[in-house]
Amino acid sequence: MEAKMEMQSKVTTLENALSFINDGCVLMFGGFGGVGNPPTLIKGILQKGTKSLTLIGNDAGFPEIGIGKIVSAERVSKLITTHIGSNPIAGKLMVEGKMEVEFCPQGILAERIRAGGAGLGGVLSDIGIGSMIEVGKQKVEMGGKTYLIEPALYADVAIVHAKKADYFGNLIYDKSARNTNPLVATAGKITIVEAEEIVAPGMLDPESIITPGIYVDMIVESEGVDWKWAWE
Amino acid sequence: MEAKMEMQSKVTTLENALSFINDGCVLMFGGFGGVGNPPTLIKGILQKGTKSLTLIGNDAGFPEIGIGKIVSAERVSKLITTHIGSNPIAGKLMVEGKMEVEFCPQGILAERIRAGGAGLGGVLSDIGIGSMIEVGKQKVEMGGKTYLIEPALYADVAIVHAKKADYFGNLIYDKSARNTNPLVATAGKITIVEAEEIVAPGMLDPESIITPGIYVDMIVESEGVDWKWAWE
Amino acid sequence: MGMGIEVRNRMASRAAKEIKAGMVVNLGIGIPSLVPNFLAPETEVLFHAENGVLGMGPSPSNGEEDAMLCNAGGFPVTVIPGASYFDSATAFAMIRGGYLDMTILGGLEVSEKGDLANWVIPGKRIPGIGGGMELAEKAKKVIVLMSHVNKHGEPKILQECTLPLTARGCVDLIITDMAVIEVSEKGLLLKEVMEPFTEKDVREMTGAKLLVREGGKK
Amino acid sequence: MGMGIEVRNRMASRAAKEIKAGMVVNLGIGIPSLVPNFLAPETEVLFHAENGVLGMGPSPSNGEEDAMLCNAGGFPVTVIPGASYFDSATAFAMIRGGYLDMTILGGLEVSEKGDLANWVIPGKRIPGIGGGMELAEKAKKVIVLMSHVNKHGEPKILQECTLPLTARGCVDLIITDMAVIEVSEKGLLLKEVMEPFTEKDVREMTGAKLLVREGGKK
Numbered sequence: 001m002e003a004k005m006e007m008q009s010k011v012t013t014l015e016n017a018l019s020f021i022n023d024g025c026v027l028m029f030g031g032f033g034g035v036g037n038p039p040t041l042i043k044g045i046l047q048k049g050t051k052s053l054t055l056i057g058n059d060a061g062f063p064e065i066g067i068g069k070i071v072s073a074e075r076v077s078k079l080i081t082t083h084i085g086s087n088p089i090a091g092k093l094m095v096e097g098k099m100e101v102e103f104c105p106q107g108i109l110a111e112r113i114r115a116g117g118a119g120l121g122g123v124l125s126d127i128g129i130g131s132m133i134e135v136g137k138q139k140v141e142m143g144g145k146t147y148l149i150e151p152a153l154y155a156d157v158a159i160v161h162a163k164k165a166d167y168f169g170n171l172i173y174d175k176s177a178r179n180t181n182p183l184v185a186t187a188g189k190i191t192i193v194e195a196e197e198i199v200a201p202g203m204l205d206p207e208s209i210i211t212p213g214i215y216v217d218m219i220v221e222s223e224g225v226d227w228k229w230a231w232e
Numbered sequence: 233m234e235a236k237m238e239m240q241s242k243v244t245t246l247e248n249a250l251s252f253i254n255d256g257c258v259l260m261f262g263g264f265g266g267v268g269n270p271p272t273l274i275k276g277i278l279q280k281g282t283k284s285l286t287l288i289g290n291d292a293g294f295p296e297i298g299i300g301k302i303v304s305a306e307r308v309s310k311l312i313t314t315h316i317g318s319n320p321i322a323g324k325l326m327v328e329g330k331m332e333v334e335f336c337p338q339g340i341l342a343e344r345i346r347a348g349g350a351g352l353g354g355v356l357s358d359i360g361i362g363s364m365i366e367v368g369k370q371k372v373e374m375g376g377k378t379y380l381i382e383p384a385l386y387a388d389v390a391i392v393h394a395k396k397a398d399y400f401g402n403l404i405y406d407k408s409a410r411n412t413n414p415l416v417a418t419a420g421k422i423t424i425v426e427a428e429e430i431v432a433p434g435m436l437d438p439e440s441i442i443t444p445g446i447y448v449d450m451i452v453e454s455e456g457v458d459w460k461w462a463w464e
Numbered sequence: 465m466g467m468g469i470e471v472r473n474r475m476a477s478r479a480a481k482e483i484k485a486g487m488v489v490n491l492g493i494g495i496p497s498l499v500p501n502f503l504a505p506e507t508e509v510l511f512h513a514e515n516g517v518l519g520m521g522p523s524p525s526n527g528e529e530d531a532m533l534c535n536a537g538g539f540p541v542t543v544i545p546g547a548s549y550f551d552s553a554t555a556f557a558m559i560r561g562g563y564l565d566m567t568i569l570g571g572l573e574v575s576e577k578g579d580l581a582n583w584v585i586p587g588k589r590i591p592g593i594g595g596g597m598e599l600a601e602k603a604k605k606v607i608v609l610m611s612h613v614n615k616h617g618e619p620k621i622l623q624e625c626t627l628p629l630t631a632r633g634c635v636d637l638i639i640t641d642m643a644v645i646e647v648s649e650k651g652l653l654l655k656e657v658m659e660p661f662t663e664k665d666v667r668e669m670t671g672a673k674l675l676v677r678e679g680g681k682k
Numbered sequence: 683m684g685m686g687i688e689v690r691n692r693m694a695s696r697a698a699k700e701i702k703a704g705m706v707v708n709l710g711i712g713i714p715s716l717v718p719n720f721l722a723p724e725t726e727v728l729f730h731a732e733n734g735v736l737g738m739g740p741s742p743s744n745g746e747e748d749a750m751l752c753n754a755g756g757f758p759v760t761v762i763p764g765a766s767y768f769d770s771a772t773a774f775a776m777i778r779g780g781y782l783d784m785t786i787l788g789g790l791e792v793s794e795k796g797d798l799a800n801w802v803i804p805g806k807r808i809p810g811i812g813g814g815m816e817l818a819e820k821a822k823k824v825i826v827l828m829s830h831v832n833k834h835g836e837p838k839i840l841q842e843c844t845l846p847l848t849a850r851g852c853v854d855l856i857i858t859d860m861a862v863i864e865v866s867e868k869g870l871l872l873k874e875v876m877e878p879f880t881e882k883d884v885r886e887m888t889g890a891k892l893l894v895r896e897g898g899k900k
Contacts, residue, residue, distance in 0.1 A: 033755075103810045106816065107813060110771035119602060140353075174439075176735050178734055178767055179769060180771075201544075207405070207549055272506040277467070318591050319547075342556055350771075365593065405548055438766045447776075
């Protein structure tokens, strides 16, 4: 019986994980204001030189923190996000026409990502009716109310930061660094996790696992977080 | 500082909790096949004599187990659920016209309940297109695909079973008895929790809390579960 | 459908051969629930349940059951290391999101196009749809385990289903007490005939055309 | 907007008086983040953050910051007993689901109907909407903390907003360096005038009609 309980390890090298992140792909990232962006994967993407990315995630980070580095390095052709206020370079690239930006209310972006992972076509939202948010979106009337149809979002690759992963890919997160990571983890055709610590299956409490390993394709060990000075 | 950290207790008597569950109300219940239905609250509802309920939940339980007891006692005028196969009395009442039944695919019911709690109008689903599931529902075309609009579900009162509650209402569940409970907990105007154990705030790991206490209005101590013999 | 335990076990055993290491599998109630008994012990499979369990292990011993841990059919289960619990919305998010490699379901009728009817029993009350539609529509591979004929001795494999459909064109493989039949683009492919039946028996008891693959078993 | 720390603290202190025991409150960045400093220590309030924290406590001491624990503005926080962590979808599910009693936001313009504009800074690049729309539309009570006039000395409280709206008719109370103004069904109600200003000053610097409640402060 013991043999049956051994699960195949999804732990891999950074190099192998990066081989799945290529020019022009749709890349979804976990994190909120830099915190929870996977720093080792981001560094790897920068070093590899991957470009023309469609990036989907909460925000544009800071110019030199988290996902912001990829934006600052002009590797992004389109960004679907909720705000870029913390990264002036993102605003500059948008104004110069070097990067297309689509804005979405923050909780609705989270729901669109969740819907993608959950095999739903989208959600009905009453947020931003009459604002620029509704541009290009279908509306429906239901029960006397108007809703926007907010379509699901998907990615070729989702990158995620976790506190601990077992090698099957069950994940737990760390305080507010959880943020969008569990949602993003579900919505990638390929989901790559950067974990601070990797343990054997059975070491994480099944009641406390936030992301079941079914969603995870590859696990890379983190070189450690680099966002501490975001607020220093 | 200590005083600031004291949260007002939501623990109450069964009698007080039941005073919010009245004839004709929309009652949503957690649980799946009897397991995770809150037995003490159900017993209380039966004893109180509450009737003409609109019931929303995964299934009709068994004739003498869980929510099935309320169905068997003919207290339900309408049931929105996924199947009634385990409760022949439910089928009999449906055929006799004594109880209206609306069926929904199981995962879509879960999403409709979640949408209600999450302030969404509903979700876009491709499940059951061309079947009786689509009767009375709007359709939308998006990206060349057809989706049903599955509207959010709400309740006057949601009843939930939990393993542990702190007295602010943070909840953890017990293995597969979790099932629909965390979803139902979010979708009631009033949410009443039956907990096996009640502890002080701070006793539950903030990383492992499944239902944040913000969703919970009242907590009643459980007299213990009664569904063990469902499979005996 | 009145089949003996040996026949049911043989069907389950045959279905078990379709399960490959690393798969995530959801089993319906009835004969599908016997499938794990026939897996090679070293086969690394993750069993999924709609009520919110991933990584179910063997049935517990008598007296070792946990009232808080069961599968979607309400039967007590155990979990293996690496298992996780989640709510039912997540359980179905996994199904609709395409994360299930296989589901093994019971069936009332299957058409030659792979349509499945398995939820409205003729002459009985409508029991509701449960989770069957989502599993049938979204699992990567759908195997139906059912008796070859109904209790009136009539074929359950038909050109067109007569009962309300669970899902269209969803079935990949049919395993019955008489045969193993693949739903291919060209039509139904008879892959195996179960003892003591002959190919002729199978054809007589099947309401649709059966092709035979060259080099395949008759 | 160039207001000194004393003025900012006075505004935060005034906003703190609106918070009642048991409330669930979300604070925007800027002046709203100063509000907890002015709560009576026994006030039982749950502070909510969009990134997924309920039950934030005081700011950590220098050197005690945790890189994994911050509010939605990215500033380090602590948590109180009974706090919980969750994902951002849940954080906003709480907001849209109507579970937030109050949000205290910054503002660029507020109209006499309670329309709020607080996301497109004129002449600057569009920074995006963040979580402001959902908070403004869905929190039970919306308080705006802002300077009474813009950097050109022009009123920010207007008959109609000129900037793109965050949400319509959402604002309940405006607290500025000059006044406290309630958005009532009849229009803007001047409730308090801050020193050293006079009611006349406030009226001159306000681009909409101000009513005065009988028996209220002038």
